[in-house]
Amino acid sequence: MSRYETVIGLEVHAELLTESKLFCGCSTEFGAEPNTHCCPVCLGLPGVLPVLNRKALDYAIKAALALNAEIASYSKFDRKNYFYPDLPKAYQISQYDLPLAKKGWLELKVDGQPRRIGITRIHLEEEAGKSVHSGESIIGSEFSLEDYNRVGIPLIEIVSEPDLRSPAEAHQYLERLKAVLQYAGVSDCKMEEGSLRCDANISLRPVGQAEFGVKVEIKNMNSFRAVLRALEYEVARQTELLDSGTAIVQETRAWDEGRGITVSMRGKEEAHDYRYFPEPDLPPVVIDREWVERLRSELPELPGPRADRFVSQYGLPAYDADLLTSSRRLADWFEAAVQEYHDAKAVSNWVMGDLLRLLKAEEKELDELPLTPGHLGEMLKLIDDGTISGKIAKTVFEEMFHTGKRAADVVKEKGLVQISDEAELARIVETVIAANPKSVADFRGGKEAALGYLVGQVMKETRGRANPGLVNQLLRDRLSRQ
Numbered sequence: 001m002s003r004y005e006t007v008i009g010l011e012v013h014a015e016l017l018t019e020s021k022l023f024c025g026c027s028t029e030f031g032a033e034p035n036t037h038c039c040p041v042c043l044g045l046p047g048v049l050p051v052l053n054r055k056a057l058d059y060a061i062k063a064a065l066a067l068n069a070e071i072a073s074y075s076k077f078d079r080k081n082y083f084y085p086d087l088p089k090a091y092q093i094s095q096y097d098l099p100l101a102k103k104g105w106l107e108l109k110v111d112g113q114p115r116r117i118g119i120t121r122i123h124l125e126e127e128a129g130k131s132v133h134s135g136e137s138i139i140g141s142e143f144s145l146e147d148y149n150r151v152g153i154p155l156i157e158i159v160s161e162p163d164l165r166s167p168a169e170a171h172q173y174l175e176r177l178k179a180v181l182q183y184a185g186v187s188d189c190k191m192e193e194g195s196l197r198c199d200a201n202i203s204l205r206p207v208g209q210a211e212f213g214v215k216v217e218i219k220n221m222n223s224f225r226a227v228l229r230a231l232e233y234e235v236a237r238q239t240e241l242l243d244s245g246t247a248i249v250q251e252t253r254a255w256d257e258g259r260g261i262t263v264s265m266r267g268k269e270e271a272h273d274y275r276y277f278p279e280p281d282l283p284p285v286v287i288d289r290e291w292v293e294r295l296r297s298e299l300p301e302l303p304g305p306r307a308d309r310f311v312s313q314y315g316l317p318a319y320d321a322d323l324l325t326s327s328r329r330l331a332d333w334f335e336a337a338v339q340e341y342h343d344a345k346a347v348s349n350w351v352m353g354d355l356l357r358l359l360k361a362e363e364k365e366l367d368e369l370p371l372t373p374g375h376l377g378e379m380l381k382l383i384d385d386g387t388i389s390g391k392i393a394k395t396v397f398e399e400m401f402h403t404g405k406r407a408a409d410v411v412k413e414k415g416l417v418q419i420s421d422e423a424e425l426a427r428i429v430e431t432v433i434a435a436n437p438k439s440v441a442d443f444r445g446g447k448e449a450a451l452g453y454l455v456g457q458v459m460k461e462t463r464g465r466a467n468p469g470l471v472n473q474l475l476r477d478r479l480s481r482q
């Protein structure tokens with residue numbers, strides 16, 4: 001047991017899925033030629049005025065509702081001033097003292113128990129551009145280039161309370177937050193494309209102490225895995241410092257993925273360094289209850305309630321329900337398959353097992369597959385009526401996954417029909433018994449496991465097509481005779 005308690009808070013930025021930018025009509029499309037989606041407004045040229053994108057506001061409100069937050073009836077935009085080449089206006093339009101939403105929460109499962117993580121605030125702001133350095137990093141580069149396509153894309157910043165107590169909890173928080181935002185249809189949360197980013201604040205304090213320790217901010221984590229590794233590293237680093245009696249310095253540190261360590265970037269800036277002041281070019285945002293309720297009614301069933309329903313309606317274990325509802329697409333696919341086949345647990349096993357395994361191995365998304373929930377339902381019926389064994393079904397499933405052929409056609413084409421002919425199987429059983437005298441003797445001597453080996457040999461002889469139940473029975477009958 002550590003003598004210290006870990007305290008973590010996360011700041012997540014998620015790009016909203018609008019087609020145009022937050023304050024102008026430029027496209028938000030990812031991957032376009034550099035500096036082709038820019039205009040005088042997002043470049044901050046003199047004499048232009050921003051106009052708020054109503055859709056972005058809708059999405060931000062939906063995200064806040066999905067995170068159980070209170071929507072402010074009155075909020076406003078502010079200028080956050082800093083000089084950096086990726087920010088052509090030299091200020092970012094953000095929200096400071098009157099954010100769009102406050103006091104939300106997200107529920108985690110820790111040791112099987114629900115645990116709520118508080119969300120302090122959710123606000124709307126604009127994205128900065130992207131610097132591309134000529135070398136590996138800014139240090140040592142001869143020059144840098146700026147791509148302003150991203151400037152002005154709408155972002156929501158979601159700030160959690162310092163309620164997370166371990167790197168693993170922080171990781172789970174991100175997974176769940178991503179699922180909620182995807183379900184709500186407001187962000188695609190692709191960390192690899194930069195549409196979801198996360199900074200962390202982490203401190204340690206002696207177990208039992210109420211007061212927080214000195215916190216360190218961690219940046220530059222480019223995947224959920226990087227967040228986990230960076231926080232684990234930081235727990236170890238701060239523990240060592242505290243154990244040796246060294247004070248923790250309040251600072252910002254960058255995660256170095258290659259070296260697997262955090263390195264000091266700069267002292268922590270205070271809010272006044274940004275010289276926030278109200279944005280004079282935008283009116284305040286006034287949101288009435290009717291508007292909020294309309295957006296609330298558009299939200300789908302969210303992952304937490306949906307997982308609870310999967311347990312009560314389909315009798316699934318909580319583990320299955322959590323995994324299946326971790327993405328809306330996967331949960332929809334599962335429910336469509338259950339419409340085709342009565343046994344939800346059997347469907348769940350195939351989805352969590354072979355389907356997810358193949359998706360991962362082939363690096364595919366569910367909606368790219370020719371395989372449909374109907375394919376799985378038909379295949380499961382073929383197992384039930386004895387046409388194929390569960391083992392052969394794996395081969396059939398893989399073929400369906402790749403080609404989109406129906407189960408019955410795969411079985412016919414590949415000659416995979418199960419052998420349930422007693423006479424034919426009895427003949428193979430005789431061959432296997434003759435070839436494995438030792439296992440036969442072991443089984444007769446009381447070693448039950450030897451039977452499994454013999455069944456396996458029959459399956460091998462028939463290339464997996466033998467009806468396993470029948471083989472089992474035939475072997476037992478045969479071996480009980482002398």
Ligand SMILES: [Zn+2]
Binds near residue numbers: 025026152
């Ligand atoms: Zn623009």
